[in-house]
Amino acid sequence: MADTRRQEQTRRLLSLAAGRFANNRWMFGAGAAAVLGLASYAGAPKAPVFCALGFLVFAAFLAPNRPRGQRHAGQTAATDRGRLEGLSARSLAEAVGDPLIVFDRAGTAVHVNQAARSAFNATAPGLSLLMKFRAPEMQSAIERVRTGAVDNEVVDYTERVPIERVYRATVSAIGRGTGLNVVVFKDQSEARRIDRMRADFIANASHELRTPLASISGFVETLRGPARNDAVARDNFLQIMQNQTARMARLIDDLLSLSRLEMKPYLPPGATVDVRQVVESVIDSLAPLARESGVVVERNLGDQPLEARGDRDELFQVFENLLENACKYGQAGGRVVVSVEIAGGPAAEVAVTIRDFGPGIPEEHIPRVTERFYRVDVDNSRAQKGTGLGLAIVKHILTRHNGRLTIWSKPGEGAAFTVHLPAK
Amino acid sequence: MNTHIVRSYDEDLKYLGNRLAAMGGHAERMVDEAVLALVNADAGLARKVIADDLFLDETQREIDDKAIVLIAKRQPMADDLREVVGAIRISADLERVGDLGKNIAKRVVAVTEGRQPLSLFRGLQALAELALNQLKDVLDVYASRSVERLVFMRDRDEQIDLMYTSLFRELLTYMMEDPRNITSCTHLLFCAKNIERIGDHATNIAETVYYVVTGEQMPIDRPKEDKSHKVVLTGEDVG
Ligand SMILES: Nc1ncnc2c1ncn2[C@@H]1O[C@H](COP(=O)(O)OP(=O)(O)OP(=O)(O)O)[C@@H](O)[C@H]1O
Ligand SMILES: [Mg+2]
Numbered sequence: 270m271a272d273t274r275r276q277e278q279t280r281r282l283l284s285l286a287a288g289r290f291a292n293n294r295w296m297f298g299a300g301a302a303a304v305l306g307l308a309s310y311a312g313a314p315k316a317p318v319f320c321a322l323g324f325l326v327f328a329a330f331l332a333p334n335r336p337r338g339q340r341h342a343g344q345t346a347a348t349d350r351g352r353l354e355g356l357s358a359r360s361l362a363e364a365v366g367d368p369l370i371v372f373d374r375a376g377t378a379v380h381v382n383q384a385a386r387s388a389f390n391a392t393a394p395g396l397s398l399l400m401k402f403r404a405p406e407m408q409s410a411i412e413r414v415r416t417g418a419v420d421n422e423v424v425d426y427t428e429r430v431p432i433e434r435v436y437r438a439t440v441s442a443i444g445r446g447t448g449l450n451v452v453v454f455k456d457q458s459e460a461r462r463i464d465r466m467r468a469d470f471i472a473n474a475s476h477e478l479r480t481p482l483a484s485i486s487g488f489v490e491t492l493r494g495p496a497r498n499d500a501v502a503r504d505n506f507l508q509i510m511q512n513q514t515a516r517m518a519r520l521i522d523d524l525l526s527l528s529r530l531e532m533k534p535y536l537p538p539g540a541t542v543d544v545r546q547v548v549e550s551v552i553d554s555l556a557p558l559a560r561e562s563g564v565v566v567e568r569n570l571g572d573q574p575l576e577a578r579g580d581r582d583e584l585f586q587v588f589e590n591l592l593e594n595a596c597k598y599g600q601a602g603g604r605v606v607v608s609v610e611i612a613g614g615p616a617a618e619v620a621v622t623i624r625d626f627g628p629g630i631p632e633e634h635i636p637r638v639t640e641r642f643y644r645v646d647v648d649n650s651r652a653q654k655g656t657g658l659g660l661a662i663v664k665h666i667l668t669r670h671n672g673r674l675t676i677w678s679k680p681g682e683g684a685a686f687t688v689h690l691p692a693k
Numbered sequence: 694m695n696t697h698i699v700r701s702y703d704e705d706l707k708y709l710g711n712r713l714a715a716m717g718g719h720a721e722r723m724v725d726e727a728v729l730a731l732v733n734a735d736a737g738l739a740r741k742v743i744a745d746d747l748f749l750d751e752t753q754r755e756i757d758d759k760a761i762v763l764i765a766k767r768q769p770m771a772d773d774l775r776e777v778v779g780a781i782r783i784s785a786d787l788e789r790v791g792d793l794g795k796n797i798a799k800r801v802v803a804v805t806e807g808r809q810p811l812s813l814f815r816g817l818q819a820l821a822e823l824a825l826n827q828l829k830d831v832l833d834v835y836a837s838r839s840v841e842r843l844v845f846m847r848d849r850d851e852q853i854d855l856m857y858t859s860l861f862r863e864l865l866t867y868m869m870e871d872p873r874n875i876t877s878c879t880h881l882l883f884c885a886k887n888i889e890r891i892g893d894h895a896t897n898i899a900e901t902v903y904y905v906v907t908g909e910q911m912p913i914d915r916p917k918e919d920k921s922h923k924v925v926l927t928g929e930d931v932g
Contacts, residue, residue: 375704375707376711390833393837396836396837397707397710397711397714397836399710399711399714399715400710400711400713400714400717400832400835400836401833401836401837402718403714403715403717403718403721403832404718404721404722405715405718405719405722407718408714408715408718428829429725429822429825430822430825430826430829431826476811632855633855633858633859633862634859635855636852636855636856636859637816637819637856637859640815640816640819641815642812642815643812643815
């Protein structure tokens with residue numbers, strides 16, 4: 270028993286020595302060669318030479334068992350650690366891309382990072398978290414972590430209005446006994462929205478495509494039956510069918526465009542556009558439609574550029590839809606005025622108004638025209654190949670832009686749609 | 694007297710605020726779920742909403758009691774008194790919001806017996822989203838104390854009224870078209886009315902919040918415009 274233990278010990282000692290010698294073999298070899306060379310050259314007595322060799326063996330055995338690269342890495346890690354300790358929690362929180370809020374034992378925000386400020390609309394320090402995040406699950410998670418009942422808790426947090434957002438929120442205590450806690454929000458809206466989009470798309474498409482499809486199949490039946498040999502009726506029916514298929518194609522385009530917009534509720538930050546230039550190009554691109562409808566488009570745009578935060582393509586879509594409506598539904602007025610204005614003050618904004626002089630929109634319909642598929646006069650809109658999605662798209666884009674749409678109308682005098690966008 | 698729970702005055706106030714926040718969260722959730730239950734004809738969800746109302750009733754009573762004890766014991770002055778009285782008033786409004794939500798939930802079964810056109814529900818949903826947005830915004834302002842945000846609320850209030858009027862007309866048309874629609878459309882009419890009143894309670898809360906924070910009454914409405922008609926659409930995402 271004792272024997273094996275001693276054996277084991279010597280074996281371990283030997284392997285250690287072997288390891289160290291292997292590591293330092295070059296140094297040891299060079300040292301030994303130098304000593305031996307010196308000894309044979311100078312013909313020195315044997316004793317000091319053996320002493321020197323012994324010392325070398327000893328030194329090689331004691332020298333640290335680490336290659337150079339490793340030692341170097343160790344050193345940098347040490348300096349990095351020093352830098353990390355000097356780092357303020359605040360700058361760390363700012364660097365995190367997800368919304369993050371540090372709060373104290375009373376549930377009051379101590380630090381709110383940039384992502385949280387923009388996601389939750391400026392929640393300054395001093396804010397009571399329980400008051401801001403009122404969803405029952407959030408309440409209990411914050412409560413349990415701040416009172417120390419649990420160290421961390423993960424909950425789903427959903428905001429339904431103004432735009433549906435779904436987060437996975439992790440509430441946890443920071444360190445031990447610091448009295449500080451942190452909540453980090455992970456945005457899960459995308460996944461939820463994809464599901465929702467699928468369901469909505471199918472529901473809307475099937476609902477809205479049913480009517481034109483039914484009418485087309487009715488015409489096909491008539492064409493194969495009673496109207497088989499009636500050339501006039503055939504032409505007429507084919508024309509109607511063509512119109513219907515065109516409308517269906519547009520409907521699908523619009524639905525897809527709306528769904529795509531709903532997929533990304535946030536605007537990519539930082540993008541700015543020259544609103545005046547966007548409006549000009551919309552007017553130019555709709556010139557054929559205006560001519561066809563017998564409408565003169567007057568520009569009241571001034572001449573300096575008007576910067577606003579926003580996405581060019583999306584804003585193009587906004588003004589295109591509004592101008593198109595003005596030409597189609599305000600045709601009777603014969604003219605459309607597009608004007609731009611800047612409102613100063615603390616909330617500087619750019620306001621673009623598209624005014625027509627048509628029949629206007631009856632009062633009771635105004636609040637509802639931005640609903641999907643809502644049409645004031647279904648027959649008229651159908652005749653104009655409308656799908657009832659134009660204003661829904663406009664509104665969605667403006668919501669994303671933090672903008673507003675105001676609708677003014679006086680029966681018989683026309684309608685004015687004004688887009689307000691926060692100025693740059 | 695409870696000696697081992699000697700809380701500071703600030704803590705007492707904070708406690709009131711937190712209970713109020715919990716009430717707000719529940720009320721928001723109830724309204725949202727009630728309308729969802731209505732649109733999806735989900736009787737199970739409706740039952741849950743009805744059960745949830747108990748929490749609001751209880752918490753309101755608790756806030757009342759606590760607030761009265763606080764006033765009696767600490768005799769708060771000016772700002773603090775406003776804070777406490779404000780809590781009593783807001784909790785009363787939130788409790789009413791809960792009742793209205795519960796009332797919507799109770800109608801779910803009756804409404805789903807008749808088949809109603811999709812567009813009616815869309816309108817109702819749009820109305821509910823306006824009201825919920827209003828409620829969320831005022832409670833957010835209560836949390837952040839940034840009363841300058843309350844100015845937008847007036848516009849939205851008007852918008853809720855208009856939307857309600859429009860829905861009302863639409864429902865009447867359906868009833869006249871087919872008498873078999875009358876029962877369920879009447880229920881829907883009450884639901885719309887309830888939602889409109891939820892918006893009113895949100896406005897009440899806005900006024901209370903303004904008073905609590907500034908010590909002044911909210912400035913009165915500007916005069917209505919002439920016959921022309923104007924609507925502001927913001928924030929809410931009606932789909
Ligand atoms: N300038 C206007 N004057 C009168 N009515 C309008 C005007 N703009 C819109 N409307 C009414 O609002 C309804 C909704 O408009 P929206 O643009 O959403 O749909 P649409 O024009 O029918 O279809 P789409 O734009 O998808 O082709 C229209 O059907 C029309 O009745
Ligand atoms: Mg249109």
